[in-house]
Amino acid sequence: MSKTILDLIIHYEYVGIFLALAFGLIGLPVPDEILLTFTGYLVYLGKTGFTLTLMSAFLGAMSGISVSYFLGCKLGLPFLERFGPRVGITEQKIEKSQLYFQKYGNLMIIIGYFIPGIRHISAYLAGIAAMNFKRFALYAYSGGLVWSFTFIMLGKGLGRKWRVVEQYFQNLGLYAVVTAGGVVLLVWLFYKIKMRRA
Incomplete structure (x- = not known):
């Protein structure tokens, strides 16, 4: 993890955590899961x-x-395609996120937090799709709370071994992406079955 971000968290504590995650979710290259695990530590x-x-x-x-949602509403897809690559949001990630968003909709906003590269785009796509903000907020904020809680608790539980998570995400590759996709699919199927029974 960037030493600058670590210093931000160590010196400014809660304000540093807030700022790092806010800018990270807008699209700046902040290693969010590692940051959250470190705060748990x-x-x-x-x-x-x-x-x-x-x-x-x-x-x-x-x-x-x-902020990402409102940028999507106001600036649309051309902005994301033009400036996204400068912060690591490639055309391939945009296309993949669009596909997931079309298939999974609301669920994508929640599960997207747990898929690196996807969570940064899902809110833009929701804005571009003109999703109702109250509906967006329900799913986005719920997902944000679960995501934050999960990785903070992980860091707290791992204690001095918190860097295991850092090593895992540094080695993150196709296997992890496929695994995450499988998790999304299983949750989506469970959601559909539950809705049909209801």
Whole structure:
């Protein structure tokens, strides 16, 4: 993880967590999962409190994903295609995200948090698709809370071994992407079956 981001979190604590996640979800190259796991490690050390850490992370994620949604509404797909590659949002990622968004819709916004490269685009696509903001917020904020909680708890649980997550994401490749896709598909099928029974 970038030393600059680590320093931001260490020196500014909750404000640093908020800013790093907000800018990360807008699209800047911030290693979000690693950052969240590191904040969990800080909770483990007793340097930050769990509740305030979770709130800072959630509010940062909520702010970043909301800005992305409104950028999608106002600037549309051409903006994303033109400027996305400068921050690692490639044309291939955009196309893949569009495909997922068309197939899974609301669920994509929640599950997208757990798929690196996808969560940064899902909010833009929701804005481009003119999804109702209240509906978007319901799914996006719920997903943001679950995502933040999961990785903070992981960092807290791993303690001094938190860098295991960093190593995992550094080695993230096709296998992990396929696995994440499988998880999305299973959750989607479960959701469809539940809706039919209801």
